[in-house]
Structure formats: structure tokens, C-alpha cells
Amino acid sequence: MGGSVMKPPVSRLAPVQWIRQNLFSTWYNTLLTLAVGWLLVTSVVPVFDWLIFGATFSGDGPGDCVGKGACWLFINQRLNFFIYGFYPDAEQWRVDIMFALLALSFVPQFIDRFPGRTWFGLFGLTGLPLCGYILIPGGWFGLEPVDSSKWGGLMLTLVIAYVGIIASLPIGVLLALGRRSEMPIIRGLCIVFIEVWRAVPLITVLFMASVMLPLFLPEGMNFEKLLRALIGITLWQSAYMAEVIRGGLQAIPRGQYEAASALGLGYWRRMGLVILPQALKLVIPGIVNTFIALFKDTTLVLIIGLFDVLGAVQSTVTDPAWQNVATEGYVFVAFCFWVFCFGISRYSQNLERKLDTGHKT
Amino acid sequence: MAEHNSATNAADIPSAAQHDAPDIIQVEGMHKWYGEFHVLRDLNLSVRRGERIVICGPSGSGKSTFIRCINRLEEHQQGKIIVDGVELTDDVRQIDSVRREVGMVFQHFNLFPHLTVLENCCLAPVWVRKVPRKEAEQTAMEYLERVKIPDQAHKYPGQLSGGQQQRVAIARALCMKPKIMLFDEPTSALDPEMIKEVLDVMIELAGSGMTMLCVTHEMGFAKTVADRVIFMDGGEIVEQGPPKAFFSNPREPRTQKFLEQILQH
Numbered sequence: 220m221g222g223s224v225m226k227p228p229v230s231r232l233a234p235v236q237w238i239r240q241n242l243f244s245t246w247y248n249t250l251l252t253l254a255v256g257w258l259l260v261t262s263v264v265p266v267f268d269w270l271i272f273g274a275t276f277s278g279d280g281p282g283d284c285v286g287k288g289a290c291w292l293f294i295n296q297r298l299n300f301f302i303y304g305f306y307p308d309a310e311q312w313r314v315d316i317m318f319a320l321l322a323l324s325f326v327p328q329f330i331d332r333f334p335g336r337t338w339f340g341l342f343g344l345t346g347l348p349l350c351g352y353i354l355i356p357g358g359w360f361g362l363e364p365v366d367s368s369k370w371g372g373l374m375l376t377l378v379i380a381y382v383g384i385i386a387s388l389p390i391g392v393l394l395a396l397g398r399r400s401e402m403p404i405i406r407g408l409c410i411v412f413i414e415v416w417r418a419v420p421l422i423t424v425l426f427m428a429s430v431m432l433p434l435f436l437p438e439g440m441n442f443e444k445l446l447r448a449l450i451g452i453t454l455w456q457s458a459y460m461a462e463v464i465r466g467g468l469q470a471i472p473r474g475q476y477e478a479a480s481a482l483g484l485g486y487w488r489r490m491g492l493v494i495l496p497q498a499l500k501l502v503i504p505g506i507v508n509t510f511i512a513l514f515k516d517t518t519l520v521l522i523i524g525l526f527d528v529l530g531a532v533q534s535t536v537t538d539p540a541w542q543n544v545a546t547e548g549y550v551f552v553a554f555c556f557w558v559f560c561f562g563i564s565r566y567s568q569n570l571e572r573k574l575d576t577g578h579k580t
Numbered sequence: 581m582a583e584h585n586s587a588t589n590a591a592d593i594p595s596a597a598q599h600d601a602p603d604i605i606q607v608e609g610m611h612k613w614y615g616e617f618h619v620l621r622d623l624n625l626s627v628r629r630g631e632r633i634v635i636c637g638p639s640g641s642g643k644s645t646f647i648r649c650i651n652r653l654e655e656h657q658q659g660k661i662i663v664d665g666v667e668l669t670d671d672v673r674q675i676d677s678v679r680r681e682v683g684m685v686f687q688h689f690n691l692f693p694h695l696t697v698l699e700n701c702c703l704a705p706v707w708v709r710k711v712p713r714k715e716a717e718q719t720a721m722e723y724l725e726r727v728k729i730p731d732q733a734h735k736y737p738g739q740l741s742g743g744q745q746q747r748v749a750i751a752r753a754l755c756m757k758p759k760i761m762l763f764d765e766p767t768s769a770l771d772p773e774m775i776k777e778v779l780d781v782m783i784e785l786a787g788s789g790m791t792m793l794c795v796t797h798e799m800g801f802a803k804t805v806a807d808r809v810i811f812m813d814g815g816e817i818v819e820q821g822p823p824k825a826f827f828s829n830p831r832e833p834r835t836q837k838f839l840e841q842i843l844q845h
Contacts, residue, residue: 477653478690482704482756483680485672492703496694576694576736 281541293544294551301531301551304371310363313354314374320347321377328566348385351378367445371526373555379452379517379527380559384510386453391460392499396490398465409461416458421516424451429523448520456513463505467498500574507567511560528555595807596630596789602665604629604760604791605650610659612645619645620656621815629759632792634802634823637812638838643795646812647762650793651682664759680708683753687765689745691737697724697748698733701755709756716755723751727781743774747781754785761785763794799843803827811835 232240242252273288277295284290294301303311324343327336355378358364370378397409416424428451429444471494479489499506521530532548535541605627612620619642627633635643648654649661652668652675661668663678692700701720705711711719724730727747729740737745746766753761763782767775779801786792786805796802802809802823809826811819811834819832827843830836 472690474686474688474690475692478684478686478692480653481651481679481682481684481686482752483676483708484704485676488707492707493692497692500694574694576738 284541284544289547289550290541290544291547293541293547297535300372300535301528302373304375304526304531305369306365306371306374307363307369310357310365313357313362317347317351317354317374320350325562325566329569344385348381351381367443370445372531373528375520375525376514376517376527376529376555377559379449379520379525380514382449383452383456383513383517387456387460387513388506390453390457391464392495394457394461395464395468398461399468413458413461416455417462419455421452421455421519422522424455425519425523427451444523445525448523448525452513452517456509459509460506463502463509464498466505467500467502468494470501471498500571503567503571503574507563510563514560514563515556528552593783593787593805596632597807598629601629603627604631604664605793606660606662607650608660608662610649610656610661612642612649612654612656612658619815620649623659623817625810625817627760627791627793630789630791632786632790632805632807633794633810634806634808635793635795635810635812636797636799636802636838637818641812642815643812644764647764647793647795650760650762651679651684653684680756681759682762683756683758683760684762685746685749685753685764685766687768689737689742689749689769691745691749691752693737696734696736697729697740700737700748701752704752704756720751720755723754724748726754726784727751728777741774742770743777746770746774746778750778750781750785760791760793763792763796765795765797767796767798797842799827811838813838 243249269288271288273286274291275284275286275288276291278284278292280296281293284292299308299311303314306314321343324339324347327333327339330336333339353359354362355370355374356365356367394409394413397405398413400406400409425448428447432447475493475497476489479493484492517527518529520527521533526534529552532552536545536548603626605625607623607625610620610623611618623646635647637643645654649656649668650663656668664681666674666678668675668678691697692703695703698717698720701723702713702716705716705719706713721730721733724733727750729744729747729751732740732744732748737748740748750766766782767778770778775798779798782792782794782801783805792805794801794806806823808820809823810817811826811830811832813834819826819830819835826835827839830839
């Protein structure tokens with residue numbers, strides 16, 4: 220064999236071989252395969268029949284939904300309400316710009332070779348919230364003000380989730396650092412904050428923010444319900460975030476802290492340049508888990524009378540003009556949530572792969 | 581223990597210790613406790629500028645703890661430590677100013693795994709010394725060349741062998757242009773075939789007149805480069821002296837026993 224290069228044995232099978240070896244190797248495997256196949260066919264076919272083949276997509280009104288399948292016409296006709304809530308039609312272009320900017324910031328993140336995609340991402344974290352702050356409520360640069368009580372639908376869901384996500388991460392980092400601080404007062408305050416907020420259900424937080432807080436505030440000092448809800452969600456979320464990040468901080472070996480100290484880096488540089496980049500990278504799965512949970516928890520704002528996408532759908536499925544469209548409505552809501560949560564999840568996997576520097580020491 | 585040094589005898593590297601200049605490190609009556617446990621007992625040490633000191637002793641003798649006190653990675657509870665005229669106290673600014681001038685090399689390298697080799701070397705000069713990035717990179721490449729791995733500059737530490745990582749760690753410390761270098765068992769975590777490449781770098785550094793304090797079990801290295809060998813046991817300095825006298829006729833029985841054990845094979 221002297222000098223010849225040995226190749227690893229090929230282990231891949233041709234599809235036909237694979238099927239024979241894995242699905243039809245013995246008589247009972249064959250039986251199982253056939254039984255499961257039959258179940259799949261009989262259950263999947265009706266689903267697609269309902270979803271697509273027998274469904275009604277267009278028409279003029281409830282009367283056109285006569286097929287056996289889903290009545291997507293209902294979604295189609297109410298889409299405007301599901302996406303914008305009561306946001307005035309003439310001003311909806313402002314929300315459309317925000318949707319476009321959101322897509323512009325994050326779609327490039329999925330394309331490895333997209334030029335300057337880091338900048339798009341950074342814009343998503345800084346410029347995008349700023350644009351939203353100016354465009355959506357209006358009142359600046361001659362934009363007509365739109366009261367937050369008119370916001371609703373998917374747009375409101377995204378506003379709440381985005382603010383919650385963007386604001387809770389930095390607060391969570393500070394709380395996590397504070398909880399590991401050597402200064403007893405800071406550590407104590409952070410522990411109390413985290414343990415109090417984390418131990419309260421989000422529903423309670425929202426309820427307190429919308430109903431009880433105004434009772435304690437002095438007369439005349441009352442700010443919008445949405446803003447109160449946003450603050451409540453952000454604080455609640457940052458307590459969770461802090462604990463996830465603390466897990467990451469604790470996983471960094473002591474030697475990293477020591478090496479950074481020995482080079483003369485002060486506390487904030489030590490944390491910002493050496494410890495946090497590693498710790499945050501370690502806990503990306505945990506952070507994303509929390510983000511996804513928050514995204515879905517935003518539906519709870521329904522109980523304080525804010526109409527997010529679920530609330531908007533729920534309020535229309537009872538419309539007597541349409542019969543039995545509840546399933547279509549909830550499938551639509553589920554689809555909306557799935558698209559965004561799956562997007563977040565894919566993005567995080569992408570990020571993990573990109574940040575992997577092959578160290579597992 | 582095998583002698584890995586390329587240098588053959590102690591005369592190879594002339595002493596750079598300056599006798600007229602004030603001592604760069606002064607330790608006076610220093611004690612340290614871990615809880616109830618008295619780890620360091622009444623340590624006294626003066627190090628001259630350019631002096632090369634090797635600290636040895638059995639494990640648990642407090643030698644690592646001792647040199648970690650010199651840049652305040654460990655806190656001492658009693659006595660004085662003065663490094664280049666600055667006393668180490670609770671004052672964070674004083675601690676950071678000492679750490680800027682004292683480089684340290686660890687047993688487990690402790691490179692920053694999320695940064696490339698070059699970024700590891702530039703981090704502290706750029707953020708602590710405020711050196712412009714271009715200049716810091718140039719300096720870093722010079723030092724990487726000195727430790728003979730300029731071609732690895734853009735790799736991540738996880739892609740390097742242990743010996744290469746330790747040489748990067750030495751370069752990283754040198755990039756801060758420190759006045760003193762501390763080595764905490766720099767070869768103990770390395771495979772035997774990599775020990776030599778690290779020791780060669782340290783010997784070369786010793787030849788350049790750097791003040792060095794080195795905790796090591798490499799007695800060959802001690803014979804070649806040390807101006808003084810310190811033997812610690814039970815948290816005390818038991819014996820110290822120039823390597824020739826230290827190795828050929830140690831006075832204390834504890835030293836004799838230690839040397840017998842490690843020089844036997």
C-alpha cells in the first residue's frame with residue numbers, strides 16, 4: 220500500500236437500497252411501514268383538502284364561502300384590520316415603511332454573502348426602533364399623530380415584542396453583572412429585582428400596569444396604557460434575561476477573568492471585550508428561547524384591552540355576518556406566530572454558526 | 581527531570597540585574613490566608629531590575645499564590661508589596677497601573693478564544709495603552725515573529741497546539757511592553773515535545789534583560805537563566821541563592837529532599 224492514499228469507506232446507500240434496508244427489511248417492518256403510510260395518507264389528504272384544494276380564496280362577501288374547505292376569503296377581507304388594527308387607512312404607509320425596514324434589517328442576515336449585512340443588523344437594533352418611534356405614533360415633521368389606542372393587529376404584536384426584546388437584553392446584561400457584583404448593595408438590589416419580577420406572572424404585571432398603577436399615580440400624571448404595558452413587559456422580561464445571561468457568565472472559566480485583569484483591563488472593558496462576548500455566545504439558545512416565549516406572551520395584552528393580532532382576529536370571528544370562521548382565524552394567527560418565531564430561531568442558528576471559533580476549552 | 585534547554589550551561593546568559601537602580605519589586609512581611617488556612621507566611625523578597633528569579637517547591641507550597649499576589653490576582657492581608665514604586669492596596673487605579681507594567685503568563689494559557697491571535701495581542705495595547713490599532717498590530721506582529729508564529733496571526737487560539745498557544749500568550753503579555761514578566765508554571769500543561777519551544781522563547785526573553793519571576797519545575801531552565809533560585813515550602817521561603825550553589829549544595833534538609841525527588845530521574 221506504500222504511498223497510496225486510503226479513502227474512507229463509502230457508507231451512503233442508494234435510495235432504493237435505503238428503503239429496502241430500513242423500511243421493508245422484515246415482514247413486520249413491511250407491515251408497520253404500510254400501516255403508518257396509510258395513516259399519513261388518510262390524515263394529510265383531508266388537511267390539504269381543507270387548507271388549499273377545497274378552500275375559497277376570493278369573492279365579494281360571506282356568501283361566496285360555499286366550498287367544503289376553509290374560507291380564506293374572510294382573512295383576505297379582514298386582513299387590513301388584522302395587520303393594522305384601527306390605524307387610519309391614510310397613514311398606513313408609515314407602518315408599511317416599518318415592515319419594509321424590518322425586513323431590510325433581518326433578511327440579509329440569512330444570506331451569508333450579503334455585502335455589509337452586519338450594518339443592516341446594527342440598523343435593526345438601533346435605527347429601526349428610532350424610526351418606529353418617529354413614524355408610528357407620528358406628531359413629528361408634520362406627521363399626523365395616531366393615538367396608541369388605535370394601534371392593533373400584527374403591527375401591535377411586533378411593536379410590543381420588538382420593544383420587549385431590544386430593551387430587555389441590555390437591562391438583562393446589567394442585572395446579570397449586578398447580581399455577580401462584589402458590591403453588596405448592587406448585588407442585593409439586583410437579586411431583589413430579579414426575584415420579584417420573575418416570580419410574578421406576566422398577566423399580573425400587565426394587569427397592575429394598566430389598572431392599579433394609575434391609582435397610585437398623582438392626579439393628571441397618567442401616561443398611555445400601551446407605554447405602561449411596554450414598561451411592564453420589558454422589566455419582567457429583563458429579569459428572565461438576566462438569569463439566562465448569568466448562566467453564561469458563570470460558564471466562563473476563571474482564567475479568562477484573570478487573563479483580562481492581568482493585562483490591566485478595567486472592569487467594564489474586561490466584561491465588554493472579553494467576558495460578555497463569550498458568555499452571550501454561549502447562551503444564544505437560552506436567549507432565543509426567552510425571546511420566542513416573549514413573542515408569544517405578547518398575546519396576553521388582550522386582557523388589558525389592547526388588540527394584538529390574536530385580539531383582532533378574536534373580535535372578528537364572532538361577526539354574525541360570517542359563519543364558522545373561527546378555525547380559519549386561529550390558523551391564520553398560528554401561522555403569523557410561526558413565521559416570526561421560526562424566523563428568530565433560524566436567525567439564531569445562523570448566528571451561532573457564524574460566531575463559532577472552534578473553541579471548546 | 582529532563583533538561584529541554586538548547587542553551588548548554590549557565591554561563592550562556594549573562595546576568596542583567598542592575599545593582600545600582602532601586603529594587604523593582606519589594607515584598608515585606610507579607611502574609612495571606614485562605615479563610616483560616618495560612619497560605620503565605622512572612623514573605624520577604626527584593627527583586628532588582630533585570631533580575632531573573634525562578635521559584636520552585638512542592639505543590640501546595642504557595643509559590644503560585646505568591647506570584648499571583650504581585651499583580652494582585654490574589655489579595656494579601658498583611659505586609660507590603662511595592663511594584664515599581666506603587667504599593668498594592670485596595671485602590672483599583674493603583675492595581676490597574678501595576679497590572680499595566682506586569683505581564684503574566686498562565687499555566688493554562690488563558691487566551692481569549694473568541695479573538696484571533698492578532699486580536700488577542702492587540703486588545704490590551706489598544707484599550708489600555710490607547711495605542712492606535714495599526715501601530716498595535718505592527719508591534720504584535722513583531723512579537724509574534726519573536727515567538728516564531730507570525731504565520732498563525734489570523735487563526736483562533738482553538739486552532740493552535742498547546743505550545744503555540746503558550747507562545748502567543750507570551751507575545752500577548754509582551755505587547756503591553758511590561759517591565760516585569762510573571763510566569764506561573766508556563767510549561768506544566770504542555771506535552772513534552774512542546775516544552776522546549778516555550779522554554780526557548782523564555783530563554784531568549786531572559787537574554788533581553790527582562791525582569792522575570794518564574795514558577796517552574798524546569799530545573800534545567802533554572803540553571804540556564806536564573807540569577808537566583810527560591811525554594812518555597814509550606815508557604816515560606818525556605819532557601820534562596822544563585823543556581824550553582826542552590827543545586828550543588830543546598831543547605832536546608834527540605835530543599836535537599838525536594839531536589840533529590842525531582843532530579844532523580
